[in-house]
Amino acid sequence: MIRFLAPIIILAILVSFFFVGLYKDPSIVPSPLIGKSAPAYELPLLLKPGETLGTEKLLGQVYLLNIWGTWCFACRAEHDVLLEIERQNIVPIYGFNWKDDPHLARQWLAELGNPYVASMVDTVGRVGIDWGVYGAPETFLVDQNGIIIHKLIAPMSMQIWHEDFLPLIRQLKAVQR
Amino acid sequence: MIPELGLFALVLAFCLAIIQSFAGLAGAYWRKTEWLALVRPMASGQFVFAALSFGLLTWSFIVNDFSVEYVAFNSNTELPLFYRVAAVWAAHEGSLLLWILTLSVWTLGVAWANKDMPDVFRARILGVMGLINCGFMLFVMATSNPFTRLLPAALEGRDLNPLLQDPALAIHPPILYAGYVGLAVAFSFAVAALIEGKVTSNWARWLRPWTLLAWVFLTVGVALGSWWAYYELGWGGWWFWDPVENASFMPWLMATALIHSLAVTEKRGLFKSWTVLLAISGFSLSLLGTFLVRSGVLISVHAFASDPARGLFILIFLGLCIGIALGLYAWRAPALGSGGGFKVLSRESFLLFNNLMLVVAAGLILIGTLYPLFIDALEMGKISVGPPYFNLVFLIPTLPMVLLLGVGMHSTWKRARWEILWLRLKMPLLIAGTLALGISFAWGRPSILTFVAVFAGVWVILSALSEIRQRQKMGRNFFALPRSIIGMLVAHIGLGLFVLGVTVTSVFSIEKDLALRPGDVVELAGYQIKLESLRNIEGPNFDAVEGVVTIRRDGEVVTTLYPQKRVYRVQTSPMTEAGIDAGWTRDLFVALGDDLGNGSWSLRIQFKPLVRFIWLGALVMAFGGLLSISDPRYRKKRKAEAQAPELAAGATP
Numbered sequence: 001m002i003r004f005l006a007p008i009i010i011l012a013i014l015v016s017f018f019f020v021g022l023y024k025d026p027s028i029v030p031s032p033l034i035g036k037s038a039p040a041y042e043l044p045l046l047l048k049p050g051e052t053l054g055t056e057k058l059l060g061q062v063y064l065l066n067i068w069g070t071w072c073f074a075c076r077a078e079h080d081v082l083l084e085i086e087r088q089n090i091v092p093i094y095g096f097n098w099k100d101d102p103h104l105a106r107q108w109l110a111e112l113g114n115p116y117v118a119s120m121v122d123t124v125g126r127v128g129i130d131w132g133v134y135g136a137p138e139t140f141l142v143d144q145n146g147i148i149i150h151k152l153i154a155p156m157s158m159q160i161w162h163e164d165f166l167p168l169i170r171q172l173k174a175v176q177r
Numbered sequence: 178m179i180p181e182l183g184l185f186a187l188v189l190a191f192c193l194a195i196i197q198s199f200a201g202l203a204g205a206y207w208r209k210t211e212w213l214a215l216v217r218p219m220a221s222g223q224f225v226f227a228a229l230s231f232g233l234l235t236w237s238f239i240v241n242d243f244s245v246e247y248v249a250f251n252s253n254t255e256l257p258l259f260y261r262v263a264a265v266w267a268a269h270e271g272s273l274l275l276w277i278l279t280l281s282v283w284t285l286g287v288a289w290a291n292k293d294m295p296d297v298f299r300a301r302i303l304g305v306m307g308l309i310n311c312g313f314m315l316f317v318m319a320t321s322n323p324f325t326r327l328l329p330a331a332l333e334g335r336d337l338n339p340l341l342q343d344p345a346l347a348i349h350p351p352i353l354y355a356g357y358v359g360l361a362v363a364f365s366f367a368v369a370a371l372i373e374g375k376v377t378s379n380w381a382r383w384l385r386p387w388t389l390l391a392w393v394f395l396t397v398g399v400a401l402g403s404w405w406a407y408y409e410l411g412w413g414g415w416w417f418w419d420p421v422e423n424a425s426f427m428p429w430l431m432a433t434a435l436i437h438s439l440a441v442t443e444k445r446g447l448f449k450s451w452t453v454l455l456a457i458s459g460f461s462l463s464l465l466g467t468f469l470v471r472s473g474v475l476i477s478v479h480a481f482a483s484d485p486a487r488g489l490f491i492l493i494f495l496g497l498c499i500g501i502a503l504g505l506y507a508w509r510a511p512a513l514g515s516g517g518g519f520k521v522l523s524r525e526s527f528l529l530f531n532n533l534m535l536v537v538a539a540g541l542i543l544i545g546t547l548y549p550l551f552i553d554a555l556e557m558g559k560i561s562v563g564p565p566y567f568n569l570v571f572l573i574p575t576l577p578m579v580l581l582l583g584v585g586m587h588s589t590w591k592r593a594r595w596e597i598l599w600l601r602l603k604m605p606l607l608i609a610g611t612l613a614l615g616i617s618f619a620w621g622r623p624s625i626l627t628f629v630a631v632f633a634g635v636w637v638i639l640s641a642l643s644e645i646r647q648r649q650k651m652g653r654n655f656f657a658l659p660r661s662i663i664g665m666l667v668a669h670i671g672l673g674l675f676v677l678g679v680t681v682t683s684v685f686s687i688e689k690d691l692a693l694r695p696g697d698v699v700e701l702a703g704y705q706i707k708l709e710s711l712r713n714i715e716g717p718n719f720d721a722v723e724g725v726v727t728i729r730r731d732g733e734v735v736t737t738l739y740p741q742k743r744v745y746r747v748q749t750s751p752m753t754e755a756g757i758d759a760g761w762t763r764d765l766f767v768a769l770g771d772d773l774g775n776g777s778w779s780l781r782i783q784f785k786p787l788v789r790f791i792w793l794g795a796l797v798m799a800f801g802g803l804l805s806i807s808d809p810r811y812r813k814k815r816k817a818e819a820q821a822p823e824l825a826a827g828a829t830p
Binding site: 004005007008011012015017019020022077080081083084107110112113 | 410465503506510772
């Protein structure tokens with residue numbers, strides 16, 4: 001008998017999981033970091049390994065921090081969009097090269113174009129933990145005071161850029177003035 | 178006025194579907210002949226009004242009626258006519274309407290084909306199909322009305338998603354939907370059989386061509402999607418194990434299993450409850466795919482409409498639909514019984530093995546697709562499952578299956594003999610082994626997996642061919658063979674081609690990402706590839722930079738490719754149009770990347786041997802399916818059900 005009941009039991013389990021999943025948006029990971037200061041760190045730069053950059057040095061400007069890696073399939077999809085955003089010249093984009101081979105990363109930028117003002121290198125992913133990074137690509141919006149305003153866990157698209165990021169950035173810049 | 182008429186037609190279709198379901202199910206239960214007589218006309222009427230509704234939405238697109246919100250969001254006056262029509266199913270609302278229309282076409286088919294089907298049974302099937310379509314129409318009317326007005330009207334539309342502005346992708350959804358929805362026929366057959374409490378050989382014979390047809394559509398649909406991803410996404414990959422791709426692939430695997438299990442049920446009266454379960458699961462996975470794509474519970478590159486309210490509706494619908502079917506299954510299946518036994522070495526065993534492996538493969542893909550969701554729901558964090566998982570776990574069940582397929586084809590029902598199998602298969606075995614050794618060493622990177630996979634591909638093809646030879650030896654002309662047999666052999670040859678294509682492409686492809694200036698030449702796999710120049714061109718609704726790339730071999734020009742980088746004006750999104758020189762033995766693939774400054778551009782150049790075999794194999798499989806459907810046996814009118822070999826209708830008490 002159990003043999004014939006098994007399918008409906010499996011269905012019941014699946015449906016209850018779906019029900020829970022329905023109210024969880026996979027692209028909005030409630031980041032406890034939003035509204036708080038960006039974690040303090042300093043990391044070497046990808047293209048100028050002698051220099052470092054970090055939260056403190058970036059204070060005073062509104063910027064995007066984009067988590068990327070050459071191993072990441074969606075990052076390639078996102079890359080063109082980042083280049084387009086860079087062309088619009090509204091906010092600087094800083095790259096955060098996460099758990100990647102710096103050699104491949106440099107090659108990637110040389111071939112596909114470099115939308116970043118600079119890319120920091122976090123080969124082992126230690127600083128990534130502080131940022132609550134759970135997968136690439138992710139994009140953070142950080143304000144003049146180093147406060148994390150917004151976090152996107154998905155490839156950036158022009159639509160998301162126009163609908164979610166630009167209004168926030170305009171507000172931030174209005175406050176600045 | 179036109180859009181309001183469209184909605185009105187949909188409401189009418191809904192009313193007719195309700196009558197169809199009620200008359201069908203209640204009429205069969207209380208044996209009311211006059212009710213039963215209503216079912217077919219209602220099915221025809223439902224089709225007419227669904228088609229009218231769909232036609233009116235299409236009309237709104239053709240005349241650029243931007244006072245309709247859905248049109249304003251998905252079209253534009255600059256969009257060519259062909260894409261304005263294809264834009265009808267470009268987003269959620271319209272694609273659901275397409276779904277409804279497709280289901281009403283299948284309903285129409287079931288209503289008027291299979292002349293020897295008893296009226297009561299037909300009424301039950303149509304009753305179930307009507308209920309399914311009611312659910313979808315209610316869904317559209319309640320949450321996703323494509324005819325909603327936008328006041329004041331927009332002056333210009335937002336344009337069709339540029340990714341979808343492509344001929345293959347424009348026809349991809351209707352074909353894929355035809356397959357998805359076609360599985361509803363099998364589902365309804367299964368539910369109707371459970372209501373009656375019996376599964377007969379005739380039941381399987383009526384259902385086989387419908388399932389085959391749905392499977393053919395699924396095969397072509399999935400292959401088209403993969404082909405599109407190959408040349409449009411710009412990476413040269415052909416399968417990404419994306420949730421939406423998986424959503425289309427799992428029903429395909431189930432439909433494949435169902436086709437094989439139906440053969441056993443028809444010929445031998447075995448696997449009855451299993452066949453019924455497969456018929457239910459195939460459509461269930463289609464519904465699940467719809468839920469996954471539409472609800473936004475999973476992230477996908479394809480997801481374009483997600484909304485929790487819609488998700489909840491589909492989830493309730495899915496739960497009810499599948500729940501009732503599986504409830505009936507738990508109640509009635511134990512009584513279906515199975516007559517007759519078979520030896521371990523027999524065609525039945527091989528088909529059972531095939532079924533198990535296909536279901537295991539679908540199950541593993543389902544787990545991989547849903548795993549992030551489970552982990553998230555259990556508050557264990559967020560993760561994603563990538564191609565390495567799928568590539569590995571998919572091979573575990575499918576490789577043995579393909580290897581045993583050759584033996585299975587040559588086995589006889591009930592009991593096969595090793596001696597005969599060996600006699601027939603030793604030549605294919607030898608040739609496939611030699612070829613596989615040769616090919617895997619020829620490119621200098623031999624591995625066991627390459628050897629086994631090449632062997633499997635060649636082996637399947639040769640054993641299918643050897644089956645034809647055997648039959649000829651027995652004095653039968655190839656064309657005198659039953660079409661269902663020819664179809665089966667052709668489809669298996671297609672599978673072999675597919676396996677070969679996949680293996681050779683994934684092992685022997687060469688790819689390079691380069692920065693080139695006009696005039697630069699690079700070498701790849703014996704070809705000299707030169708970026709001649711770059712130029713700006715203007716399309717109907719996009720601007721593009723086009724590279725002129727000539728490809729030479731030993732100084733002779735082989736071809737000139739024109740890869741493009743497009744920016745669509747309205748949505749300002751960049752798109753890659755790869756330049757591809759297609760050939761039987763290899764593709765040369767050039768995709769234009771980005772302007773790197775100082776006059777150089779990034780290019781991705783790939784050499785992909787036998788990549789065409791992937792889609793060719795799929796098309797050959799689909800063609801085999803069509804051949805099988807054309808077997809007159811499926812249309813031959815058998816006399817009354819009682820005279821047909823009644824296979825244990827509730828035989829076990």
